Amino acid sequence: MRLELFPLKSVGHFKFGNHIQHYTSLLKDFKCSEPDEFGYVHYEAPDESFFITVKDNRIDSIFCYKELWFKDVNLIGISIEEFQKITESSFVGEIDELHVEDDSIPQLVYQFEELGLQVWEKNKVIVTIVADSGR
Structure with missing residues (x-):
């Protein structure tokens, strides 16, 4: 699927x-x-x-966590800069820095409200995207 x-x-x-x-x-x-x-x-x-x-x-x-396709590009695994070009969007608010794993590498969390997405980046690549209706 x-x-x-x-x-x-x-x-x-x-x-x-x-x-x-x-x-x-x-x-x-x-x-x-x-x-x-x-x-x-x-x-x-x-x-x-x-x-x-x-x-x-x-x-x-x-x-x-592994795939989310938009305009024939898998958004998981690309940089936040590539993501912004492909989606023609900008994040809003502050970038949250979270330490959710035991490897001491922070994950950066971006809000893209006009897309209903929360994008998580680690080591300069997107690792998780949370999608919703934006309400």
Whole structure:
């Protein structure tokens, strides 16, 4: 399944705001979590390449780790500068610096509100993109 980005609308087959029951056949091999303290349920792809967050049975956001295609380019693995050229967008606000792994290499987090994306960069390449409807 190719994960194609349609900003603020969908990632691949998964449309933001749609009821999760529409995707029962696609999700049959996914790992499903119990609701967390905020009421979110996570559906993780069998290959762990992405997961879907669901709130009140509706798709809220999609976390992509291996691929997210836009204009025939996989946005995971490119630089933030390339990302900005391809998407013709700019980040807003401050760049957050987070230490989320034990390797002492920070991850930089950029907000691209007009695309509904949060982009995580490590060692000058994009490693994670979180997509949502921007609401």
